[in-house]
Amino acid sequence: MGNYRTKLSRSGCDEVAVNSGKRSRNNPESESPHCNIKRPRRAEVNYLPNFPRGEDASSLERLRVQVVEEVSKMDKNLQMIERLMQTTYALRRKQIIADNPSQSVKDLLENWSALRIESQVCAEFHRITNINLRSKFYAELDKHTPRLLAVYRQKAARTGKTAEALRSIFSAYDLLEQCDVNHRRTAALRALPVFLCEDDSAFFRTWNTEKESEPDIADLAVGLLTMVNEDPSSPVQFSPARIAIVLEGDIVLNDLSYLADAFLMLLGLMYALNICYPKKLIHTFHFIQKVIMGLDDFKPLTPRLLNLKNDLLGRV
Structure with a gap:
């Protein structure tokens, strides 16, 4: 098996041949074999x-x-x-x-x-x-949402900036007259980066379409733009006018109804266009990839993700 990849490359397997032609004894001027793999x-x-x-x-x-x-x-x-x-x-x-x-x-x-x-x-x-994005995402998210919300509320009962931010989200969630599955999904996803102590201020943007002619997204590499028709009464919009996906300052999809739909499409676009996860939300997207979608890359979870996963599964 020592030269198996070499034989695959010579036979024309693109997935292996794309990394061939690196620096070697016969090609001393080529790039390093560890560069741009x-x-x-x-x-x-x-x-x-x-x-x-x-x-x-x-x-x-x-x-x-x-x-x-x-x-x-x-x-x-x-x-x-x-x-x-x-x-x-x-x-x-x-x-x-x-x-x-x-x-x-x-x-x-x-x-x-x-x-x-x-x-x-x-x-x-x-x-x-080879995974159905929509059915897998919604099925697993709905399965974990009750436990996620319970874990968030336990954290919100404590002190500190994270607990205060979670309380702000749940104060808006608890005021909803009718709480349906879309609202529960929104609470679970919106509170996820807060619970993981990640800075989501640049990722989530709000556009008041009545007061602002253009959204402020020129510097936004990857993010979600919530469109509202009036001043938001809380940091979470459970019933926005629309939600748009922004990639490199350009609105890609702009007719999404709920936050879960936006996360779903954003994950699909990241895979389709081979886009890296935002550095400030790396734990959030790794949780969605590995725990929600079950796409394991055989790298160990970070301690904070492992603790959350164990809480969801009821492990000690």
């Missing part, structure tokens, strides 16, 4: 597949143009878009990971405009991980 980081199953049999870059590029043309139509043929996106998956991953990994999100979404459609974000996540 491109490999799955978040339990991706189909990270960098080969082109389908009988297809090459030029033929798949023609199909990509067809996708852009179909998406631009008012009456979109979603079945055709799905079929074309499935066929061009290998080309898309090659462009995102190998050819130009530093390409801006805006340029990527211009080339692959179908990734602005919610159904295609979920389909792309399934192509990468």
Whole structure:
């Protein structure tokens, strides 16, 4: 097995060949073998597949143009878009990971405009991980929400800045006249970074559409923009007008109804576009990835995530 990856690379396996050609005795001027390694980081199953049999870059590029043309139509043929996106998956991953990994999100979404459609974000996540994004996320979140809320309330009963922030969230939650599943999901997700002692001030933004003509998102790399029609009465909007996903200062999706929907689509876009998690919310997204979605990258959980997971499972 010592030279197994070398044989895979020579046979044309793109996922291995993408890291070949590094510095060696025969190529002393090449980059370091430990530099810019491109490999799955978040339990991706189909990270960098080969082109389908009988297809090459030029033929798949023609199909990509067809996708852009179909998406631009008012009456979109979603079945055709799905079929074309499935066929061009290998080309898309090659462009995102190998050819130009530093390409801006805006340029990527211009080339692959179908990734602005919610159904295609979920389909792309399934192509990468073989997991149904929507059903898995909601099922696991709903399973853990009662215990999460109980753990949050225990923390809120203590003293300190974290407890005070949690009390502020639950004071708004407890004032709701009718608490449905979407409100419970919102409370569970909105309080998660607070409980994990992470700074979410830059991630969550609010846009008062009646008083402000444009949102303040120019400096926002990854975040969620809550749109309200009046002054927010609390730091949590359980019934916003809309929620938008912002990537590199550009609104990607802007017609989401609840916070859980926004987290769902954001996770799908991060996988589809190979975007790193925000550094200030790294624990929050690792919890969603590893505990909620069950996508284990075989790296140990940090102590704070492990403690939370044990609390959810009722372990000591």
